[in-house]
Amino acid sequence: MIVSRNWIERYVGLDGIEDSAVEHALTMVGFEVEGVTRKGLPPLDNIVVGEVVSHDKHPNADRLSVCQVRVDDGNPRTIVCGAKNFADGDHVIVALPGAVLPGDFEIKVSKLRGVESQGMMCSERELGLGDDHAGIAVLADRPEIGTPVNEVFDAGDTLFDIEITPNRPDALSQTGIARELAAWFKRDLVYPDIRVNLLAGPGGHLIESVVSETEENCPHYRGYAIRGVKIGPSPRWLKTALESIGLRPVNNVVDATNFVLHELGQPLHAFDVRKIRGGRIIVRQARKGECITTLDEKKRTLDPGMMVIADAERSLVVAGVMGSVDAEVDDTTTDIFLESAYFNPSSVRRTARTLGLSTDSSYRFERGVDPRGAEFAALRCIDLIVELAGGEALGPPLVAGEPPFTEREIDLSTDWVRGCLGFDISDEDMAAHLASLELDVRETTDDNDRPLLRVGIPTFRLDLYRPIDLVEEILRLHGTDKVPPAEVRTHGLLAEDDPLVVFNRRVASLLIGRGYQEVAHYSLRDGVELKKWYGHCAEDSLALTNPLASDASHLRPSLIPGLLDCFAFNQARLNPLAPVFETGRVFREYDGKVFEMLSIAFALPREGAGGWLRREPVDFHAVARVAQDIFQQAGVSVDPARFEPVSGDSIWQEGHAARFGGFKMGFEAAFGVLSLNMTSQWDLRTPVCAGAVYFTPEYLKREPRRRRYQPFSAFPPATRDLALVVPVGTSAGHVRTELQRVARQAAKSTGIEVESVDVFDVYQGKGIPADAKSLAFSIVFRSAGRTLTDKEVNPVFDAIQAKIIEGTGYAVRK
Amino acid sequence: MESDLQQILADVEEALPAIESKAQFEQYKATVVGPNGKFTAATKTIGKLPPAERPGAGKLINEYKTRLQARFDEALRRLDSAELAAKVGPPVDVTLPSPDHGPGGAHLVSQVREEICSILRKIGFVVADGPEAETEYFCFDALNTPKDHPARDLHDTYYIHPETRFGNVSRKGGERFLLRTHTSSVQIRTMLEQPPPLRIIAPGRCFRRDTADATHSANFHQIEALYVDKGVTVRDLKADLDYLFRSLLGPDAETRFRPHYFSYTEPSFEVDFRSAHLGKVGSEWMEIMGCGMVDPAVFAEVGYDPEVWTGYAFGLGIERIAMTLYGIDDIRYLYQNDFRFLRQFA
Structure with a gap:
């Protein structure tokens, strides 16, 4: 909202208070100042009215003239001037040496092309008066020579653009802000005088009746009759006031209603009585399909959720929002019906929102006008109309309903206030602060004889209901800058960070330590992309109701597309690709329900790093390692034998990717080489190795288990190598699991432990059938109590070899 | 006799730096101190000397034997470290930038x-x-x-x-x-x-x-x-x-x-x-x-x-x-x- 300093000074004297102090005051009472604009002429010294006595061409410059200008009774001064828009005898504005023009431009005696100039004739722009810079300002009304420029032009104005929080509808007017400044500066606030005495009028009405058929939405409606007005332009002062806050003057009657709206915050509406059909004003809900052409010349279809002001035949105004062309005051209007009402905020809000139409009026009704403010505003407006347009108010208004009852008192313990604030403010200061806001403060005591302020809340303060609300009022006016500094009071609460957060930190440091750069992408993705790559998600379950853009219409089920975006972006910028990771929330569907999960995804270009030295390409096993390490941070032990190869998947390249876990376990992962279709869709020149790991929050929050120490043997191991020739499609994990099982069984009850079974070589080629491969395992035996001898180990190893061949079709490679 | 020994020592000192492998070294060493080596031959001449000169000659031989051994030890140390160094390859240009991916970092x-x-x-x-x-x-x-x-x-x-x-x-x-x-x-x-x-x-x-x-x-x-x-x-x-x-x-x-x-x-x-x-x-x-x-x-x-x-x-x-x-x-x-x-x- 724009606040005009000139306007508010009608109600509160701000003499001696600089604009910057007003700005500070507004800020400190809670109205953020978004801009300060100075309009018109600032106070200027050494700038006076002068008369051009004569002018000649400059001897050395075609475009300049050398003028003789009289500014006092003495000799004319020589002034060099570039403008051409004046004649001898014109009165102009002369800045004398020593003057400082807006923009800190100081005028000095100086030589221009060899001719000494003893001042400057000014344009409007140079004075800060306007934008006219076509020539110097020529004063048509010829003020007396030597008159200081500030006496020639109106004083300027300062406009403060302020933000008013939704809890303060009482501040949505010039008097509302004046009230706050009066309270801050502890100055008097003067409301406009009411001159009209309706009881002294001739009496009678211009229409027959006013009815509210929708009392909940319009509890209170007043209609005043003014007869015999003459529509015409508003006087200068009124136009200036309206223009200062960005309004366009229309005519004296409309301007008067607008002025009062912005003066007091109460919207008013003036009807041309001739246009009210049937002599009745009815406040009702609109009929289905009813149409109205609002003053912005748009035809609008109404619905029964909207309230209108109607006559006997048709609706004339969308209540509280905007009038229609049908009841508009025009140049020929003579009789006025003036509406001043209290409308239910949510009704107006709903209507304005449905119509997509926000006006100064709807904005105030939506937030809540003073329920008892209608009468005062109407009287003020009648005074202005009679003053500006003549005519007379007939008498007391037609009234429907009553203002809602909002009077209340709050008992405030001053000790309690100090307890909330944590520092001292005296009872007297508290009372003074509240009283300065026009709250009705009485000092009393409670049952324990402790001081109490009994505070009556004026009807315009819709935000004050509870003692805590008054604490804010006291603090605002005391000054939040006076909260004294203090030590941090702290004691431990003996709690630990959320396990998700702890886990996230650990994973991030793991990956950063491995050379991965963390990246961050938006959580919203394109629905088309989702369908293409994550088609298994039901199309709608991740959709937003109200996306802003089609490329941000769905929740992300995976971080992988973001990582590809990152590679594509950096590739386009010719930045060498490097390993990246992201952690964040993703949304995945299982059995028809969406689960919010924590995901960690990482990716790196398959081509190894390089530069002057090429590195080996990265493969599946490298990313499988990273995935395993991430799981380890979550306390999940990973046996690669349980990895399942991925096939027939849109995201992962068949034969080069695996899955692990499952939603029911609380975690899952896929990793390997990304489908080449996918990487080429992103125009990436290199295949990408990646992994995506998912955890349910519930899994990460499970109770941590402390591990028990396992004793380990002090004796050396005995190792036996065993190469098995197996069908080429058999997975090493499967064979290893089987071999381990067989080995443990064979060693059982021998006192020998099979410590580990590990693959150490995979071979295909010479000496092996084409449809087979050789897997070489090393089996480590150990005993807790002694050094093993061949005599002990060999029979076990022989048993293992015999057993593993049995029934599997594997052969031992000699 | 001393001039013979001197000559052998000088020959060894000249030959050793050119030797590049342990095998070559052993081979060369045998030609000096092996059963048929020149130094071994020289020591055998001691028996032909008059008894009065023998203690002096023996002392001389021991002295040269020690000096030779020092040369051989030194050469062997040189070859050992060269062999170890060969395992890590030729020296690098330390001013070359790392060809590996840059550091990871948090967003x-x-x-x-x-x-x-x-x-x-x-x-x-x-x-x-x-x-x-x-x-x-x-x-x-x-x-x-x-x-x-x-x-x-x-x-x-x-x-x-x-x-x-x-x-x-x-x-x-x-x-x-x-x-x-x-x-x-x-x-x-x-x-x-x-x-x-x-x-x-x-x-x-x-x-x-x-x-x-x-x-x-x-x-x-x-x-x-x-x-x-x-x-x-x-x-x-x-x-x-x-x-x-x-x-x-x-x-x-x-x-x-x-x-x-x-x-x-x-x-x-x-x-x-x-x-x-x-x-x-x-x-x-x-x-x-x-x-x-x-x-x-x-x-x-x-x-x-x-x-x-x-x-x-x-x-x-x-x-x-x-x-x-x-x-x-x-x-x-x-x-x-x-x-x-x-x-x-x-």
Whole structure:
């Protein structure tokens, strides 16, 4: 909202208070100042009215003239001037040496092309008066020579653009802000005088009746009759006031209603009585399909959720929002019906929102006008109309309903206030602060004889209901800058960070330590992309109701597309690709329900790093390692034998990717080489190795288990190598699991432990059938109590070899 | 005789440096001190000398034997280290840049988040967590937001498809699912789960239906703080924020409270800061966050007795702090992921 300093000074004297102090005051009472604009002429010294006595061409410059200008009774001064828009005898504005023009431009005696100039004739722009810079300002009304420029032009104005929080509808007017400044500066606030005495009028009405058929939405409606007005332009002062806050003057009657709206915050509406059909004003809900052409010349279809002001035949105004062309005051209007009402905020809000139409009026009704403010505003407006347009108010208004009852008192313990604030403010200061806001403060005591302020809340303060609300009022006016500094009071609460957060930190440091750069992408993705790559998600379950853009219409089920975006972006910028990771929330569907999960995804270009030295390409096993390490941070032990190869998947390249876990376990992962279709869709020149790991929050929050120490043997191991020739499609994990099982069984009850079974070589080629491969395992035996001898180990190893061949079709490679 | 020995020693001294392998060395050594070596031959001549000269000759031979052995030992040491060095290859040009990927690093938003969490942990806050997909109850109702507050509009808040059912985001009733507009919803979930007193910070991602520009982003990150105890005052709030901003921005940082309005705090403030340390930017008051004393209505909603418990809450935008601290002028850089940007903070 724009606040005009000139306007508010009608109600509160701000003499001696600089604009910057007003700005500070507004800020400190809670109205953020978004801009300060100075309009018109600032106070200027050494700038006076002068008369051009004569002018000649400059001897050395075609475009300049050398003028003789009289500014006092003495000799004319020589002034060099570039403008051409004046004649001898014109009165102009002369800045004398020593003057400082807006923009800190100081005028000095100086030589221009060899001719000494003893001042400057000014344009409007140079004075800060306007934008006219076509020539110097020529004063048509010829003020007396030597008159200081500030006496020639109106004083300027300062406009403060302020933000008013939704809890303060009482501040949505010039008097509302004046009230706050009066309270801050502890100055008097003067409301406009009411001159009209309706009881002294001739009496009678211009229409027959006013009815509210929708009392909940319009509890209170007043209609005043003014007869015999003459529509015409508003006087200068009124136009200036309206223009200062960005309004366009229309005519004296409309301007008067607008002025009062912005003066007091109460919207008013003036009807041309001739246009009210049937002599009745009815406040009702609109009929289905009813149409109205609002003053912005748009035809609008109404619905029964909207309230209108109607006559006997048709609706004339969308209540509280905007009038229609049908009841508009025009140049020929003579009789006025003036509406001043209290409308239910949510009704107006709903209507304005449905119509997509926000006006100064709807904005105030939506937030809540003073329920008892209608009468005062109407009287003020009648005074202005009679003053500006003549005519007379007939008498007391037609009234429907009553203002809602909002009077209340709050008992405030001053000790309690100090307890909330944590520092001292005296009872007297508290009372003074509240009283300065026009709250009705009485000092009393409670049952324990402790001081109490009994505070009556004026009807315009819709935000004050509870003692805590008054604490804010006291603090605002005391000054939040006076909260004294203090030590941090702290004691431990003996709690630990959320396990998700702890886990996230650990994973991030793991990956950063491995050379991965963390990246961050938006959580919203394109629905088309989702369908293409994550088609298994039901199309709608991740959709937003109200996306802003089609490329941000769905929740992300995976971080992988973001990582590809990152590679594509950096590739386009010719930045060498490097390993990246992201952690964040993703949304995945299982059995028809969406689960919010924590995901960690990482990716790196398959081509190894390089530069002057090429590195080996990265493969599946490298990313499988990273995935395993991430799981380890979550306390999940990973046996690669349980990895399942991925096939027939849109995201992962068949034969080069695996899955692990499952939603029911609380975690899952896929990793390997990304489908080449996918990487080429992103125009990436290199295949990408990646992994995506998912955890349910519930899994990460499970109770941590402390591990028990396992004793380990002090004796050396005995190792036996065993190469098995197996069908080429058999997975090493499967064979290893089987071999381990067989080995443990064979060693059982021998006192020998099979410590580990590990693959150490995979071979295909010479000496092996084409449809087979050789897997070489090393089996480590150990005993807790002694050094093993061949005599002990060999029979076990022989048993293992015999057993593993049995029934599997594997052969031992000699 | 001595001249023979001298000659042998000179020959050895000349030959050894040219020898490049141990095999060659052994071969050569045999030609000197092996059974048929020249030195061995020379020592044998001792028997032919008159007995009186023998002790002198013996002494001489021993002396040369020691000297030869020293030469051989030295050569062998040289060959041993050359053999070891061969295992690590030829010498490298140490001025070549590493051909491996550059260092990993945390994203700036993560760094600033962790910095703030660490500052606040020192004064007893612990990190709490809550879902990004929220419901109207936790995001608005429980925070005392009026039913028809504009923040709830489809225009300002992202809602999730009405048919979507969440498996692990709880609802109060049948209210709508949405993307949380602030981390304040974590306050509610935490208070419903834990009895007072508590002191939590909740960093996390938030969403507002804004068109992206230099200062707006479809998602951004906040850190919410909630402190509930007996006798928490406005002065405590100010003291703790002063501590936070001095820790972040240096000892000359100042904060200013401006009265403001949030539905879930009363009184409410916006906080401005300034800090000479930030140079020109730091000389003017800059809005940085919102805060206030927890509104009694919020306590009542979660079942904390407002007559007993008091508290404060504040929420700050991580991106905003990051941009201020590092002088970044466009929030979109934080989501663009240009390596040249990200690595500046690695």
